[in-house]
Amino acid sequence: xxxxxxxxxxxxxxxxxxxxxxxxxxxxxxxxxxxxxxxxxxxxxxxxxxxxxxxxxxxxxxxxxxxxxxxxxxxxxxxxxxxxxxxxxxxxxxxxxxxxxxxxxxxxxxxxxxxxxxxxxxxxxxxxxxxxxxxxxxxxxxxxxxxxxxxxxxxxxxxxxxxxxxxxxxxxxxxxxxxxxxxxxxxxxxxxxxxxxxxxxxxxxxxxxxxxxxxxxxxxxxxxxxxxxxxxxxxxxxxxxxxxxxxxxxxxxxxxxxxxxxxxxxxxxxxxxxxxxxxxxxxxxxxxxxxxxxxxxxxxxxxxxxxxxxxxxxxxxxxxxxxxxxxxxxxxxxxxxxxxxxxxxxxxxxxxxxxxxxxxxxxxxxxxxxxxxxxx
Amino acid sequence: xxxxxxxxxxxxxxxxxxxxxxxxxxxxxxxxxxxxxxxxxxxxxxxxxxxxxxxxxxxxxxxxxxxxxxxxxxxxxxxxxxxxxxxxxx
Numbered sequence: 001x002x003x004x005x006x007x008x009x010x011x012x013x014x015x016x017x018x019x020x021x022x023x024x025x026x027x028x029x030x031x032x033x034x035x036x037x038x039x040x041x042x043x044x045x046x047x048x049x050x051x052x053x054x055x056x057x058x059x060x061x062x063x064x065x066x067x068x069x070x071x072x073x074x075x076x077x078x079x080x081x082x083x084x085x086x087x088x089x090x091x092x093x094x095x096x097x098x099x100x101x102x103x104x105x106x107x108x109x110x111x112x113x114x115x116x117x118x119x120x121x122x123x124x125x126x127x128x129x130x131x132x133x134x135x136x137x138x139x140x141x142x143x144x145x146x147x148x149x150x151x152x153x154x155x156x157x158x159x160x161x162x163x164x165x166x167x168x169x170x171x172x173x174x175x176x177x178x179x180x181x182x183x184x185x186x187x188x189x190x191x192x193x194x195x196x197x198x199x200x201x202x203x204x205x206x207x208x209x210x211x212x213x214x215x216x217x218x219x220x221x222x223x224x225x226x227x228x229x230x231x232x233x234x235x236x237x238x239x240x241x242x243x244x245x246x247x248x249x250x251x252x253x254x255x256x257x258x259x260x261x262x263x264x265x266x267x268x269x270x271x272x273x274x275x276x277x278x279x280x281x282x283x284x285x286x287x288x289x290x291x292x293x294x295x296x297x298x299x300x301x302x303x304x305x306x307x308x309x310x311x312x313x314x315x316x317x318x319x320x321x322x323x324x325x326x327x328x329x330x331x332x333x334x335x336x337x338x339x340x341x342x343x344x345x346x347x348x349x350x351x352x353x354x355x356x357x358x359x360x361x362x363x364x365x366x367x368x369x370x371x372x373x374x375x376x
Numbered sequence: 377x378x379x380x381x382x383x384x385x386x387x388x389x390x391x392x393x394x395x396x397x398x399x400x401x402x403x404x405x406x407x408x409x410x411x412x413x414x415x416x417x418x419x420x421x422x423x424x425x426x427x428x429x430x431x432x433x434x435x436x437x438x439x440x441x442x443x444x445x446x447x448x449x450x451x452x453x454x455x456x457x458x459x460x461x462x463x464x465x466x
Contacts, residue, residue, distance in 0.1 A: 037466050039466050040465075040466055041466045042466070126466075127466045128464070128466050129464060129465055129466040130464050131462070131464045134464055151466070152463045152464050152465055152466060153463065153465040153466065154384060154385060154463040154464075154465045155384045155385075156384060157383060157384050157385075157463065159460075159463060179433065179462075180430065180431050180433070180462040181430045181431075182430040182431060183431055183462060184429075184431040184461070184462055189385050189431075189461060189462060189463055189464065190385070191464065191465055192465035192466070195385070195465075197465055202466070228460070230458075230460070232384075234384075234394075235394070239438075239458065240438065241433075241435050241438050241439075241440070241458070241460070242438050242439060242440065242443075243440070244440060244443055315388075
């Protein structure tokens with residue numbers, strides 16, 4: 001595999017590293033890396049792997065760029081809002097390095113398409129934002145015997161590891177299920193959309209991922225296989241822990257229904273409570289009907305945007321039941337409808353009968369009723 | 377006293393405290409002290425049968441307690457323990 005004069009000049013800082021040199025650069029050019037998720041982790045992954053000269057980069061995402069992405073997804077600009085993430089990312093990456101190939105998979109990774117997509121690549125980098133896809137990526141990599149370079153983030157905390165890595169002696173290291181055999185129930189561990197994330201954190205963790213991807217491809221150093229790296233940005237504490245293969249683990253031989261595995265359908269069913277839409281809430285207001293609006297979000301969320309409801313954070317609800325009128329209609333809302341569904345269930349156990357969850361929460365209000373309202 | 381770090385998704389159960397200390401001599405003793413101080417954390421650490429949940433890891437230093445004696449692993453005053461939860465943000 002030969003390099004043009006422009007490529008040799010471009011990669012010169014790699015070529016003069018003795019452990020890297022032109023052989024390492026050749027391996028990079030020959031390599032195919034799939035990046036699952038073009039979000040916070042995907043941005044640094046794509047930028048550094050493209051800049052470094054990985055010959056083929058695949059991107060999987062089905063989302064479009066939103067305002068709230070720009071705080072951390074530094075690949076995108078305000079001009080990209082509303083555009084397909086993969087298409088916008090492809091443009092940026094091609095501008096950054098015209099010597100590489102970028103393949104776009106503008107789709108959600110599913111049990112039906114994962115094996116077909118992943119089989120074309122040498123290394124997978126997992127930058128997804130939900131448990132079902134993380135287990136899907138893991139299992140597909142195990143079945144196809146591909147290394148899975150993993151990172152995940154929440155608020156100020158980050159984790160990195162290299163799963164399913166087979167070393168020169170043919171020994172394969174632990175995978176994600178060896179670390180966490182099964183996922184937490186829905187709602188226990190909030191996503192970044194629900195719980196927030198420090199904008200720079202995916203930049204740090206995604207860069208570490210990119211470094212591990214490059215090490216795997218060129219075969220230098222010791223990969224983070226069998227180890228879990230933790231970073232706590234608040235305390236600046238870093239920890240590296242050992243991960244072992246789980247001797248009692250079931251063999252992974254086929255892909256399953258990961259939404260069901262993560263309990264997502266069951267959650268929706270169990271939270272079935274009376275609902276009203278934002279349109280109906282507007283009508284209640286316009287008709288000056290007598291009802292009480294309860295906002296079960298936190299005070300800091302109320303400051304971002306509110307519907308002038310009475311603020312009673314969910315965790316304080318039980319102690320403040322007496323502040324809620326049981327003799328009139330009660331509408332409860334939160335950001336997207338999940339916490340308020342829980343609140344409605346709690347109120348029902350206290351005998352409230354005329355109580356409704358606002359479907360889609362204040363986000364739906366901002367989307368459908370008041371476009372001036374900030375979405376967060 | 378042994379110290380256990382509380383991961384940020386669980387700090388809502390510990391009044392935002394990032395660490396907890398205990399004079400217990402086993403991991404189980406420490407976790408029971410933690411649960412006694414912060415009862416809301418119990419259902420996020422243990423199954424109803426009292427087993428550690430599968431999306432939780434507890435480490436003593438760099439080692440997974442499951443690779444030692446599980447929750448019966450002994451701990452000393454200088455030991456640093458860590459609760460690792462599964463997180464999925466990206």
